Amino acid sequence: MKYNFLGNTGLVVSELCFGTMTFGGKGYWEAIGKIQQKEVNDLMKVVVESGINFIDTANVYSFGESEKLLGQSIKDNGFNRNDLVIATKVRGRMGEGLNNVGLSRYHIFQSVDESLQRLQLDHIDILYVHGVDPKTPVEEIMRSLNDIVLTGKVRYIAICNWPAWMVMKGMGIAEKNGWNKFVGMQYFYSLAGRDIEREILPLAADQNLAMMPWSPLAGGFLGGKYSRNAAKAEGSRRDSFDFPPINKEKTYDIIDVISEVAKQHNASVAEIALAWVRQQKGVTSTIIGAKSIDQLHANIKSVDVILSADDLQKIDEVSALPKEYPGWMVERQSGDRVLNK
Numbered sequence: 656m657k658y659n660f661l662g663n664t665g666l667v668v669s670e671l672c673f674g675t676m677t678f679g680g681k682g683y684w685e686a687i688g689k690i691q692q693k694e695v696n697d698l699m700k701v702v703v704e705s706g707i708n709f710i711d712t713a714n715v716y717s718f719g720e721s722e723k724l725l726g727q728s729i730k731d732n733g734f735n736r737n738d739l740v741i742a743t744k745v746r747g748r749m750g751e752g753l754n755n756v757g758l759s760r761y762h763i764f765q766s767v768d769e770s771l772q773r774l775q776l777d778h779i780d781i782l783y784v785h786g787v788d789p790k791t792p793v794e795e796i797m798r799s800l801n802d803i804v805l806t807g808k809v810r811y812i813a814i815c816n817w818p819a820w821m822v823m824k825g826m827g828i829a830e831k832n833g834w835n836k837f838v839g840m841q842y843f844y845s846l847a848g849r850d851i852e853r854e855i856l857p858l859a860a861d862q863n864l865a866m867m868p869w870s871p872l873a874g875g876f877l878g879g880k881y882s883r884n885a886a887k888a889e890g891s892r893r894d895s896f897d898f899p900p901i902n903k904e905k906t907y908d909i910i911d912v913i914s915e916v917a918k919q920h921n922a923s924v925a926e927i928a929l930a931w932v933r934q935q936k937g938v939t940s941t942i943i944g945a946k947s948i949d950q951l952h953a954n955i956k957s958v959d960v961i962l963s964a965d966d967l968q969k970i971d972e973v974s975a976l977p978k979e980y981p982g983w984m985v986e987r988q989s990g991d992r993v994l995n996k
């Protein structure tokens with residue numbers, strides 16, 4: 656396992672982060688995974704023994720169950736909490752109360768207290784904003800995030816799923832007021848969804864923000880079970896929970912190419928898909944998901960796969976995004992600023 660600094664901070668995280676969205680299985684989350692305490696403890700043991708020190712959960716995963724199971728597994732396994740970097744999130748609805756949702760100062764403070772109770776911890780290392788709240792002003796959000804850091808309950812703040820302009824608006828407001836700024840970003844990034852290459856990854860590079868890709872296997876579609884001839888895979892998440900949205904026809908072409916690359920590396924399709932994400936410029940820590948110990952072992956093994964320049968080119972040709980404005984104009988106009996061609 657290799658380690659990276661998290662963006663512009665002195666915090667060190669493993670190149671893989673373990674995602675706990677498969678823990679719990681309460682309500683809506685049942686289709687994603689329903690792993691209970693005994694297996695959670697076993698998975699976490701493998702995670703920590705592999706050298707992964709970075710764990711991702713969210714208040715909303717199984718409506719708090721994922722945080723509870725994770726917190727208990729730290730106790731049950733006797734892990735040193737200070738060897739782990741624990742991230743959770745705030746934004747989603749956590750109950751029926753009018754204010755039990757969103758990014759108001761009210762809910763951010765309430766949610767952090769409730770997450771800490773469920774996790775049985777006294778601080779969260781990284782608090783992610785889980786998405787857009789169209790009703791709370793960005794200024795209120797940034798001030799509340801700064802203030803929650805000042806309470807000592809949260810060490811760093813980070814962002815998921817906001818459009819680039821909104822992230823920069825938040826960063827600008829924080830900068831102007833001397834508040835804590837986002838240190839990292841968590842976005843959907845996989846061979847089946849390279850959208851963040853347009854605006855988000857350039858933003859991350861410009862601001863030196865860490866990038867933690869989520870759903871690197873596109874929710875399991877790149878796990879090796881799906882292909883043009885196998886549109887369904889019994890018992891797999893994507894059969895009943897078809898998310899995130901992807902262009903399936905294009906993804907079948909991608910699967911054809913990475914299946915060939917996988918054979919040459921004596922590796923699985925999933926390992927190649929994960930290696931590709933890990934090797935992309937700007938990626939700090941890829942968030943892996945697993946429903947079983949076998950999947951977890953396979954995903955950890957992907958760090959040993961090093962794709963060659965030739966592999967990367969073949970994969971890029973089949974998966975690249977179509978040109979889009981203003982990207983093609985930026986590329987065209989950058990040509991006359993290159994020296995020593």
Ligand SMILES: NC(=O)c1ccc[n+]([C@@H]2O[C@H](COP(=O)([O-])OP(=O)(O)OC[C@H]3O[C@@H](n4cnc5c(N)ncnc54)[C@H](OP(=O)(O)O)[C@@H]3O)[C@@H](O)[C@H]2O)c1
Nearest residue numbers: 674675676869870871872873874875878891892944950953
């Ligand atoms: N910030 C956000 O908005 C956001 C959104 C989504 C996720 N996340 C985070 O990202 C983490 C990872 O997301 P994800 O679970 O969607 O990741 P993913 O890697 O795209 O999908 C994981 C699923 O793929 C299948 N799989 C995993 N390893 C496999 C292997 N080696 N071979 C074959 N199939 C395999 C399993 O489902 P099946 O066996 O059922 O196919 C597994 O549950 C989550 O736990 C969460 O922490 C964040």
